[in-house]
Amino acid sequence: MTPAAIGIDFGTTNSVVALARADGSVTTRSFPTKQGAVDAYRSALMFWREGRPPQAKIVHVSGPDALDMALGMTTEHRFLQSLKTHLSSRAFQETRLFGKLYRLEDLIGTFLSDLTTGLDGVGSVPLVSGRPVVFAGDRPDEELAVGRLATSYAKAGMAKVDFAYEPLGAAYWYARDLKEPQTMLVADFGGGTSDFSVMRFEPGGAGRLEAIPLSHAGVGVAGDTFDYRIIEHAVSPRLGKGTQYRSFEKLLPIPAHYHAAFAQWHRLSLMKSRETMAELKALIRDAVEPGKLEDLLTVIEYDLGYELYRAVSAAKIALSGADETRFSFRQMDVAIEGTIKRTELERWIAEDVGAIETALDKALAEAGIAGREVEAVFMTGGTSHVPAVRALFDRRFGAERVHIGDAFRSVASGLALLALDRQRAAMPA
Secondary structure (H helix, E strand, O other): OOOOEEEEEOOOOEEEEEEEOOOOOEEEOOEOOOOOOEOOEEOEEEEEEEOOOOOOEEEEEEHHHHHHHHHHOOOOEEEEEOHHHHOOOOOOOEEEEOOEEEEHHHHHHHHHHHHHOOOOOOOOOOEEEEEOOOOOOOOOOHHHHHHHHHHHHHHOOOOOOEEEEHHHHHHHHHHOOOOOOEEEEEEEEOOOOEEEEEEEEEEOHHHOEEEEEEEEEEEOOOHHHHHHHHHHHHHHHHHOOOOEEEEOOEEEEOOOHHHHHHOOHHHHHHHOOHHHHHHHHHHHHHEOOHHHHHHHHHHHHOOOHHHHHHHHHHHHHHOOOOOEEEEEEEEOOEEEEEEEEHHHHHHHOHHHHHHHHHHHHHHHHHHOOOHHHOOEEEEEOHHHHOHHHHHHHHHHHOHHHEEEOOOOOHHHHHHHHHHHHHHHHHOOO
């Protein structure tokens, strides 16, 4: 059945498609996997080459299948993820995959096309896509990011797309059953950004919501940043960070850029180049502790980034419910193990939590309200379960006002409702 409106939450780690019917009911699109149906479609692509030159062709797969194949494929391939984090950066314009040039918009467009393949109404019914309040990156270029995202949708056959802040989508979903006016703070924690919106909701006629945005703020700090801190402190030192190599009878530090790039998932797949591999092999020959760099080379060469990501993510999740956990990563003769305490993680992410609070303060200040005037706080995204983050909001607003939403469905479902309301508002009275 063709939906009345579509909402898409294109995420750094996962993406969700929500379908709204004319009666206001919403469902999320389900995707089959080997482990069963899922609503969250992994934001990943994998490319490989089939056949021999000159008849060889480049083929790809996306989502959960990309992960499954990447984990099991032994022939040459390229696994790409977290493409969203590049949108606001002019540094990433294009890349070559098996000799073919791909622009960032081509890659994201390919992913979005797969995400919506076979879906009735794509390109004809109202569509609202989420976007961060502040895009990820050191100096994000918002105009560039939005333009690239629009071009990516157009390449996927969706030229008519509206954009809305992701926390607005989450707010719409939370507020759908409101019967009384309410001032709400929405905190949407994604993989790459933490976004805040202060909203005033007024229930209107015919079941509609009047949403009055009071302010928006955000920061490029979220779940991926916390993963980075675990890598930085518990993993990278076991892979050569902080060690030295000999050069003309001098001891020099291993260049930091290898581990800076390695700790960011969206850049790990780009390290597997002939030049980088040759540089690392040269460093290994002169390294004081060559075994650690050999392990780093193995992780890159055999595309073990996802297995490492799962180990890091498992540790982070475990520390949401325990005071300490055992970190364990064993793949291809690379073994990294140790105990991580929650107090250690909270020390590692203290500056990041501070940046989140600064963005929160900005949202309240621009709305012109004090914390006590916020009647409800709606938090969504995996990072909302991190104790240090939850403690920040409990302290600022009181636990009784804080509500945790569905980490995967809230934003997309709200965006679909927003698309439906925008369509109704545009119809002649």
